[in-house]
Amino acid sequence: MLKFANAKINIGLHVTERRADGYHNLETIFYPVKIYDAVEIQSAEELGMEIHGSELKADDDNLCLRAYRLLATDFDLPPVKIHLLKRIPIGAGLGGGSSDASATLQLLNDQFKLGLTDTQLETYAAQLGADCPFFIQNKATYAEDIGTKLSPIDLDLSAYYIVLLKPDLHISTAEAYKNVIPLTPQVDLRRAVQLPIQEWKLIIKNDFETGLFELYPQIAEIKRRFYELGAIYSSMTGSGSAVFAIFEQETDVSELNALGQVFLPMDL
Numbered sequence: 437m438l439k440f441a442n443a444k445i446n447i448g449l450h451v452t453e454r455r456a457d458g459y460h461n462l463e464t465i466f467y468p469v470k471i472y473d474a475v476e477i478q479s480a481e482e483l484g485m486e487i488h489g490s491e492l493k494a495d496d497d498n499l500c501l502r503a504y505r506l507l508a509t510d511f512d513l514p515p516v517k518i519h520l521l522k523r524i525p526i527g528a529g530l531g532g533g534s535s536d537a538s539a540t541l542q543l544l545n546d547q548f549k550l551g552l553t554d555t556q557l558e559t560y561a562a563q564l565g566a567d568c569p570f571f572i573q574n575k576a577t578y579a580e581d582i583g584t585k586l587s588p589i590d591l592d593l594s595a596y597y598i599v600l601l602k603p604d605l606h607i608s609t610a611e612a613y614k615n616v617i618p619l620t621p622q623v624d625l626r627r628a629v630q631l632p633i634q635e636w637k638l639i640i641k642n643d644f645e646t647g648l649f650e651l652y653p654q655i656a657e658i659k660r661r662f663y664e665l666g667a668i669y670s671s672m673t674g675s676g677s678a679v680f681a682i683f684e685q686e687t688d689v690s691e692l693n694a695l696g697q698v699f700l701p702m703d704l
């Protein structure tokens with residue numbers, strides 16, 4: 437069984453509070469984007485994993501294997517071989533690992549007819565990472581707490597052209613959180629995304645940008661260049677380093693190739 441695991445972007449991200457458990461409370465809008473990894477599970481003699489298209493190691497930290505082991509604590513799962521094809525860049529704020537983890541939970545649920553509901557899958561997903569539960573329903577969502585309290589919202593960007601650029605920079609999520617200063621939000625993101633997208637630029641921000649733009653001016657430069665090319669909204673996603681841009685129509689961004697790897701939306 438095979439599943440394409442897509443990436444996400446964060447449209448606005450407020451880090452509101454540092455918690456006693458080391459995590460941070462936040463408010464964000466998750467939105468799925470059409471950049472994909474592929475996860476396949478096959479019956480096998482023993483548990484194993486192969487990764488294609490990435491230096492990432494198939495060790496115990498891999499989120500696909502962690503997803504298998506998590507379900508195996510509650511269900512009598514037969515061994516499987518997991519094949520992972522990586523296309524979503526790592527350390528980009530695109531949630532690739534989280535998406536792979538949730539895809540693995542869904543594949544195991546389907547293949548072995550475990551009968552888990554989306555709500556139950558989200559509870560398992562939350563044990564694997566704060567970004568993971570979103571990928572179970574994979575729809576435009578307002579997220580609170582550490583990113584795991586989800587409320588679907590009405591937001592459809594399918595009429596727009598979304599482009600991503602990932603500079604040659606790997607940002608660790610934990611490091612990014614260590615350097616962010618929690619703030620009380622001045623804007624209600626759920627309301628802000630209902631405004632015309634042309635107004636988002638003035639209102640919607642990602643709190644990680646302040647510190648990371650200072651540390652890595654090349655990320656700020658990407659955002660500036662997207663606006664020069666006519667983007668109606670552009671932002672770093674999650675804790676970086678990728679930047680996305682929303683255009684009203686298909687736009688040639690090839691002049692930005694020197695700044696990093698460009699990802700164009702695709703249909704499967």
Ligand SMILES: C[C@](O)(CO)[C@H](O)COP(=O)(O)OP(=O)(O)OC[C@H]1O[C@@H](n2ccc(N)nc2=O)[C@H](O)[C@@H]1O
Pocket residue numbers: 446458459460461462464529531534564565566567568581582583609610613674675
């Ligand atoms: C930046 C975002 O991508 C925004 O969507 C997420 O908040 C990151 O979520 P994630 O990568 O799934 O994060 P996890 O794998 O759960 O945690 C990695 C590390 O990030 C920090 N972390 C993560 C989420 C959160 N709300 N507060 C945190 O402080 C913690 O130090 C944690 O040890």
Ligand SMILES: Nc1ncnc2c1ncn2[C@@H]1O[C@H](COP(=O)(O)OP(=O)(O)OP(=O)(O)O)[C@@H](O)[C@H]1O
Pocket residue numbers: 492497498499500520525526527528529530531532533534536537567607608609674675676
């Ligand atoms: N299947 C996987 N794909 C990618 N990374 C994985 C995977 N399994 C474990 N990891 C580990 O998780 C870390 C974060 O991966 P991921 O791609 O989700 O982060 P990210 O791009 O910063 O996204 P975000 O911060 O939005 O979750 C990597 O450093 C990697 O070592």
